[in-house]
Amino acid sequence: MQATLLLAALIAAPAFAQTPPASIGQPFIPAPWWMKDPVIAAMGHVRAEVPANRARFAALFSVVEKTAAAATTAATAKAKELDAALAALGKDRVRLTTSLSTRPLYDQYRQKDGTLVENQRADMIGSYEVTAVLSVEVRDADVLERAYRLAVAARPSAIDTPSFNLEPENGLKTWLYEAAIKDAARRARLATAAAGIRLGGVKVIDPSGGVCQTQVLAGWPSYAG
Secondary structure: OEEEEEEEEEEOOOOOOOOOOOOOOOOOOOOOHHHHOOEEEEEEEEEOOOOOOEEEEEEEEEEEEOOHHHHHHHHHHHHHHHHHHHHOOOOOOEEEEEEEEEEEEEOEEEOOOOOEEEOOOHHHEEEEEEEEEEEEEEOOHHHHHHHHHHHHHOOOOEEOOOEEEOOOOHHHHHHHHHHHHHHHHHHHHHHHHHHOOOEEEEEEEEOOOOOOOOOOOOOHHHHHO
């Protein structure tokens, strides 16, 4: 993860009178404060290596029966067994979602030349295949191995390889924000020291990094927008 933040600090200098705001109808507006006062803008960049805290995989249970209702009942029963085993790990650790898909299987025959023909007509349905997909989101890495073992032990028709991602928590976001501010302040001090000038107080802290990107020569309506 990385965080970027803009910090604008005033360079110590005499105070000047402020230009009053522009009025509607004027072709141009007064220059913004960062072009009139001696200001240095420093971008804080922070990069952190953080382990993934989410894992996802899915287990599929496919059943073929003469009727869609029977296939649905059988597939759902298989998925429910694994659902119950995973739910026992704790709802805060594992999130479960079950979905069903139904596919009709049509009667087939071969022509004299060996070509396989499938009768895709409603009156030629021989059976139904229902697949129950149990999607698993593991929110505690400590139980991932156990959850995957339970899924394998349930003998699904297919099972995905786990995928991993990071969902930053509030504490991590706050730490990155603070670290980015410190880095921006450090860069500002280095810049002013190298230029042989003295750094004043902080003028603005902008998490978006766009405070000094306004189009100065735009007309008043554009500037207001």
